Amino acid sequence: GISKDEDEKDKTYLALGYSAGDFSNPEEILALDILYDMILNNSAAPVKKALMDAGIGKSVDGGFENSIKQPLFLILIKGANEDKKDKFKKVLRESLQEIVDKGIDKDLALASINKREFALREADFGGYPKGLVYYYQVVESYMYNSDPFSQLQYNNLLENIKNGVDKRYFENLIEKYLLNNNHCLLYTLKPEKGYIEKKEKHIEEKLNIVKSQLTDNDRENIISKVRNLRAIQEKDDTEEQLNTIPNLSISDVNQDIEIIPFEERDEDGIKVLYSDLNTNKIAYLKLIFDAKVIPQELIQYGKLLSEVLGKISTNKYNYDTLINEISIHTGGIRFNLNNYMDSLDKDQYYPKFMVRSKALNTDIDKAMNLMLEILTSTKFEEKDLILQIIRENKSNHEAMIQSAGNAVAARRLLSSISQKAAYDEKVSGLEYYRFLCDLESNFENKWNELSLNLSKVSKLLFNKSNLIVSFAGEEEDYITFKNSMPIIGRSLKPESNLYKDYVFLNNKTNEGLTTQANIQYVAKGGNFKKDGFSYSGSLLVLQTIAKYDYLWNRVRVKGGAYGVSLDFGITGNLFISSYRDPNLVDTLKAYDDMAEYLRQFSASKRDMDKYIIGAVRDLDVPLTSSMRAERAIEMYFSKVTYDMIRKERQEVLSTTLEDIKSLSNLMESVMKQNYITVLGNEGNITKNKDLFDRVVSAMW
Numbered sequence: 001g002i003s004k005d006e007d008e009k010d011k012t013y014l015a016l017g018y019s020a021g022d023f024s025n026p027e028e029i030l031a032l033d034i035l036y037d038m039i040l041n042n043s044a045a046p047v048k049k050a051l052m053d054a055g056i057g058k059s060v061d062g063g064f065e066n067s068i069k070q071p072l073f074l075i076l077i078k079g080a081n082e083d084k085k086d087k088f089k090k091v092l093r094e095s096l097q098e099i100v101d102k103g104i105d106k107d108l109a110l111a112s113i114n115k116r117e118f119a120l121r122e123a124d125f126g127g128y129p130k131g132l133v134y135y136y137q138v139v140e141s142y143m144y145n146s147d148p149f150s151q152l153q154y155n156n157l158l159e160n161i162k163n164g165v166d167k168r169y170f171e172n173l174i175e176k177y178l179l180n181n182n183h184c185l186l187y188t189l190k191p192e193k194g195y196i197e198k199k200e201k202h203i204e205e206k207l208n209i210v211k212s213q214l215t216d217n218d219r220e221n222i223i224s225k226v227r228n229l230r231a232i233q234e235k236d237d238t239e240e241q242l243n244t245i246p247n248l249s250i251s252d253v254n255q256d257i258e259i260i261p262f263e264e265r266d267e268d269g270i271k272v273l274y275s276d277l278n279t280n281k282i283a284y285l286k287l288i289f290d291a292k293v294i295p296q297e298l299i300q301y302g303k304l305l306s307e308v309l310g311k312i313s314t315n316k317y318n319y320d321t322l323i324n325e326i327s328i329h330t331g332g333i334r335f336n337l338n339n340y341m342d343s344l345d346k347d348q349y350y351p352k353f354m355v356r357s358k359a360l361n362t363d364i365d366k367a368m369n370l371m372l373e374i375l376t377s378t379k380f381e382e383k384d385l386i387l388q389i390i391r392e393n394k395s396n397h398e399a400m401i402q403s404a405g406n407a408v409a410a411r412r413l414l415s416s417i418s419q420k421a422a423y424d425e426k427v428s429g430l431e432y433y434r435f436l437c438d439l440e441s442n443f444e445n446k447w448n449e450l451s452l453n454l455s456k457v458s459k460l461l462f463n464k465s466n467l468i469v470s471f472a473g474e475e476e477d478y479i480t481f482k483n484s485m486p487i488i489g490r491s492l493k494p495e496s497n498l499y500k501d502y503v504f505l506n507n508k509t510n511e512g513l514t515t516q517a518n519i520q521y522v523a524k525g526g527n528f529k530k531d532g533f534s535y536s537g538s539l540l541v542l543q544t545i546a547k548y549d550y551l552w553n554r555v556r557v558k559g560g561a562y563g564v565s566l567d568f569g570i571t572g573n574l575f576i577s578s579y580r581d582p583n584l585v586d587t588l589k590a591y592d593d594m595a596e597y598l599r600q601f602s603a604s605k606r607d608m609d610k611y612i613i614g615a616v617r618d619l620d621v622p623l624t625s626s627m628r629a630e631r632a633i634e635m636y637f638s639k640v641t642y643d644m645i646r647k648e649r650q651e652v653l654s655t656t657l658e659d660i661k662s663l664s665n666l667m668e669s670v671m672k673q674n675y676i677t678v679l680g681n682e683g684n685i686t687k688n689k690d691l692f693d694r695v696v697s698a699m700w
Contacts, residue, residue: 002192002195002516002699003193003194003514003682003697004193004194006191006193006697006699008190008193010080011079011190011191012079012080012189012190013076013077013078013080013188014057014077014080014084014186014187014188015062015074015075015076015077015186015189016074016089016092016184016185016186016187017072017074017075017184017187018072018073018178018181018183018184019070019072019184020032020071020072020178020181021066021071021073021177023066023068023069023141023144024145024146026141026146026147026151026157027161029066029071030116030154030157030161031161031164031170031173032066032071032073033064033066033116034112034116034161035064035112035173035174036062036064036073037112037115037116038104038108038109038111038112039099039174040060042311042323043311043319043320043323043389044320044323044324045108046095046099046105046108047092047095050091050092050094050095051088051092051095052388054087054091056080056084056087056088057077057079057084058078058079058392058394058395059077059078059079059388059392059395060075060076060077061078061395062074062075062076067140069144073177073178075092078395079391079395082188082190085186088186093179096178096179097179099174100171100174100175100179104171106165106166107321107324107328108324109165109170110165110324110328111324111325111326111327112327113161113162113165114328115327115331115332116158118330118331118332118358120154120158121280122280122282122331122626124626124627125624127621127622128622130624137152138151138152195516196517196518196681196682196683197683199518200518230558233553233557233558234553242606247606247609250609250612250613252613253612253613255649255653257645257646257649260275260277260628260629260631260632260635261276261277261632262274262632262635263276267482267485268485268489269464270464270468270469270485270488271468272468272471273469273470273471273632273633273636274472274478275471275472275628275629275632276475276478277472277474277625278625279472279473279474279625279626281360281361281477282331282358282360282361282473283358283359283360283361283363283367283471283472283473283480284356284472284473284626284629285356285358285364285367285368285371285469285470285471286354286355286356286469286470286471287371287467287469287488288352288354288355288467288468288470288633289352289353289354289355289461289466289467289468290350290351290352290499291337291351291352291353291461292350292351292499292500292501292502293460293461293466293497293499293500294457294460294500295500296503298453299423299427299502300427300431300432301450301454301456301457302337302351302427302457302461303337303428303432304390304435304436304439305335305353305454305457306335306336306337306353307335307389307393308378308380308389309335309378310322310323310326310333310335310374311385311389312379312380312382312385312386312389313378313379314374315373315377315379316377317373319382319385322370325370326370329359329363329366329367330357330358330363330366331357331358331359332357332358333356333357333367333370333371333374334354334355334356334357335353335354335355335356336353336354336356337352337354337427338352338353339351339352339420339423339427340352340637340638341570341571341638342571342638342639343571343638343639343640343644344571344639346418346419346420346527346529346569346571346573347418347419347420348419348420349419349423350637350638352637355371355374355375357370357371361477361480364477364480364481365484368484368488369487372492375458375462375491376462376491376492378458380451380454380455381451383447383451386450386451387440387443390436390439390440390443391440393436394433394436394437394440397433398433398699401430401515401679402515402517405517405579405679405680406521406523406563406565406578408429408513408679408698409513409521409522409523409577409677410525410567410575410577410677411424411425411428411429412425412429412511412513412523413575413675413676414525414575415429415504416506416507416508416509417506417525417526417573417675418527418571418573419503419506420571421573422505423504426504430513430698433700434700460497462492463492463495463497464488464489464493464495465495465496465497466495466497467488467492469485469488470633472628472629508675510674510676510677510691510692510693510694511676511677511678511694511695512685512689512691512694513677513678513679513680513685513696514680514681514682514686514695514696514697514698515680515682515697515698515699516682517680518681519580519581519680519681520581520583520587520678520681521577521581521678521680522578522581522584522587523576523578523676523679524575524671524675524676524677525574525575525670526573526574526669526670526673526674526675527571527572527573527574527673528568528572528574528670529572530572530673531669531670533665533666533669535568535571535572536648536651537615537648537649537650537651537655538652538655538660538663540568540615540618540648540652541611541612541615541652541655542566542568542598542660542663543566543567543568543615543618544611544614544615544618545601545611545660546566547564547565548614549611550594551564554590554593555578555581555583559581559582559586559587559590561578561579561580561581561583561587562580563578564576564577564578564579565579576591576594584678584685584688585691588676588691591671592671594667594671595664595668595671598661598663598664598667599664601657601660601661601664603657603660608655608656611655612653612655615652616652616653619648619649676691678692682697
């Protein structure tokens with residue numbers, strides 16, 4: 001649904017899904033996954049390009065869902081209109097037929113195969129233990145009557161796929177599963193003004209009819225069942241029940257911390273941050289530029305620059321060739337605007353423009369050349385491509401508002417509290433989303449200014465004097481990297497840099513951000529250091545208690561929210577946020593009541609050990625080599641020392657019941673600061689508008 005003030009235009013979703021492949025054929029499943037990337041998953045992908053050029057929608061998405069018995073190949077158009085569905089089918093079919101008739105581009109095929117092979121060999125699952133992921137894959141295959149190890153044995157599968165490129169392997173897949181497959185469905189999801197209100201009214205009328213037909217006995221029976229449910233929810237497990245569950249003790253926990261190898265070196269006048277890690281012959285390379293050279297009024301163009309680079313042409317490569325070159329020779333090149341906190345000051349922060357690449361140690365030279373080609377020779381003249389990138393990023397932000405509203409609300413809330421959070425909101429939150437909306441709506445009028453600003457920010461950022469380089473790999477790989485360093489000197493010249501001091505207004509503004517969803521994301525917080533409290537490891541134990549006991553039971557089990565989280569920052573920032581929450585006022589009251597819960601808090605030694613071990617678990621998240629290198633860089637820029645980490649761990653391990661009870665005053669103090677942001681149902685927020693200083697639509 002959309003609000004009564006919104007326009008239905010360009011808000012329809014068109015999805016075409018094909019039943020494709022069978023779990024018992026792992027080679028075909030892997031090939032279809034590669035095919036999706038090849039034809040739909042980047043701006044040079046031919047089918048995506050055809051759909052975008054035809055003006056069917058504002059972005060193309062989808063995926064290949066291969067973890068089910070009957071895999072699904074999905075093409076999704078966002079920002080479309082219902083009258084374009086026939087054109088969608090026509091253009092899709094024509095573009096697929098053209099690939100079959102003319103043959104797939106061999107470089108494109110090689111790039112997508114290499115990209116998938118690199119990911120399989122690197123086996124970086126973003127913090128999930130590798131063994132656990134492999135275990136799930138084994139169970140998944142076994143569950144669908146396939147060879148349990150089929151997903152792990154990919155060498156022969158990849159070799160067969162590579163050998164098939166010149167034998168119409170992918171063209172045959174397209175014919176079999178996309179052109180000649182009638183087991184497909186076109187689904188249209190179109191907006192309707194006031195849909196949520198109509199739905200709620202229908203439910204209310206239906207419930208009133210049911211209620212009018214209830215006898216007194218029926219009512220008492222329902223009340224009794226609810227009362228019994230509450231009693232079950234509030235009842236503690238018995239000691240006998242708890243003892244059936246195996247548990248660790250504090251003595252089982254490692255008392256010390258991991259020290260990540262890290263040192264500063266100098267190569268040709270450039271500072272190098274080096275982590276000597278076993279990376280299985282994969283080199284992790286970063287070019288780090290200080291983003292405080294960007295004037296405050298152009299900060300958001302710095303973020304946009306990170307989304308444009310690598311997706312448009314350079315002097316040497318047109319954009320589709322560039323994308324292929326990146327995938328053939330590296331594991332990817334990514335651009336981000338990162339912002340590192342100062343661990344000692346909530347208003348100090350260090351924004352960095354990061355260029356990340358990973359490559360086999362034999363391809364370090366090629367990776368370096370590609371990175372510098374993009375940084376120094378990108379042409380900000382490709383109007384249609386840049387508009388497409390803006391639309392895709394706007395669409396991604398709209399999806400985030402709907403599906404990760406807890407993060408959106410928390411970021412918005414914190415932007416009223418600290419300068420760092422205000423910067424983050426400007427480049428990652430609703431402020432940035434609105435910046436993208438404005439660019440899209442006024443694109444023709446703003447094009448010259450937009451192109452000039454991207455070029456200006458690029459010139460300010462990318463010079464040798466503004467650069468720190470990071471490298472992770474073994475010492476012998478470092479030698480190869482060192483031999484590549486002169487490429488930087490030839491590409492980037494030293495400049496005199498003027499670093500800016502940004503000032504953002506941290507006005508306390510409680511906001512209601514309305515959507516047409518029928519749930520809320522409720523955030524409340526403040527800064528405990530502002531009221532004289534200090535950070536300690538005991539707060540991480542409280543975080544565990546709150547997430548898996550008090551807030552879990554009060555907001556999730558009883559309140560019906562899908563989830564709830566609590567976060568204590570080392571700078572003093574604190575927030576609580578609920579996820580897909582049917583309530584608003586009751587959730588805020590649960591947050592406020594937490595202080596009293598802590599005053600009355602009691603726990604057995606077994607329970608305290610459980611909470612402490614839970615906190616240690618969050619400290620000891622499994623890290624891959626690339627994640628270790630990232631952690632070392634984060635510590636470096638945030639001024640976090642190993643003494644600080646060691647002290648925090650000891651505070652966690654020595655936390656007592658009294659330590660937790662004493663934190664009641666901290667929670668009460670922060671809740672009284674009364675910083676509130678709620679993102680969600682327009683009706684619920686409007687009904688409680690007195691809670692807010694401002695009520696505005698989250699979506700533009």
